[in-house]
Amino acid sequence: MHLKLENVGIAVRDLDQAIAFFSDLGMTLLGRDTVSGEWADTAVGVDGNHAKIALLAAPDGDGRIELFEYIHPLAIEREPILPNEIGMHRVAFAVDDIDEALQAAAKHGCYPLRGVANYEDVYKLTYLRGPSDILVMLAEDLRGK
Known part of the structure; x- marks a missing residue:
């Protein structure tokens, strides 16, 4: 299959x-x-x-x-899901420039939940809330830069 x-x-x-x-x-x-x-x-x-x-x-x-x-039927509102809750909760994107992606998100009132993290100089990444409280992860690969 x-x-x-x-x-x-x-x-x-x-x-x-x-x-x-x-x-x-x-x-x-x-x-x-x-x-x-x-x-x-x-x-x-x-x-x-x-x-x-x-x-x-x-x-x-x-x-x-x-x-x-x-x-x-009308959509059912619920509390925004938290990153540690069980179930489908985020969509992730690899980006070549996280600052540029964050500028695009900011035009829609969407900002990092806490900031941009650096994972062992391999990735810069963050979670933000997009429209309808969708959790969105942005990650920039730092290897080779």
């Missing part, structure tokens, strides 16, 4: 805001759509599933994120 990771799906409060954030980090919007109907109900397991969606790709073409904003 061949297995390929297709994308990571993230529910957001505001699709346009999330697209702008991830685009400013360097992702490319591949397309947008609105989904609903019996097939969507069956696939997702939610009756009356109706959502606006967008698919974005990383510049290298390998990583993709599917963002979705629910129209029906």
Whole structure:
């Protein structure tokens, strides 16, 4: 059996805001759509599933994120997940310049949770909260610099 990771799906409060954030980090919007109907109900397991969606790709073409904003049923708010909680909690990006990536994030009001760490002069990395409180990790590889 061949297995390929297709994308990571993230529910957001505001699709346009999330697209702008991830685009400013360097992702490319591949397309947008609105989904609903019996097939969507069956696939997702939610009756009356109706959502606006967008698919974005990383510049290298390998990583993709599917963002979705629910129209029906209404999205359920919850407390933002903490880095040490069990479950899906972050999306990570390798960046060639963490300062530049942080400037792009700051345009959206998104800042490091605590600061930028230096891991044994191998990586500079940080966690920040993106739109809809998504935890985002940025990491710059320092080897060879």
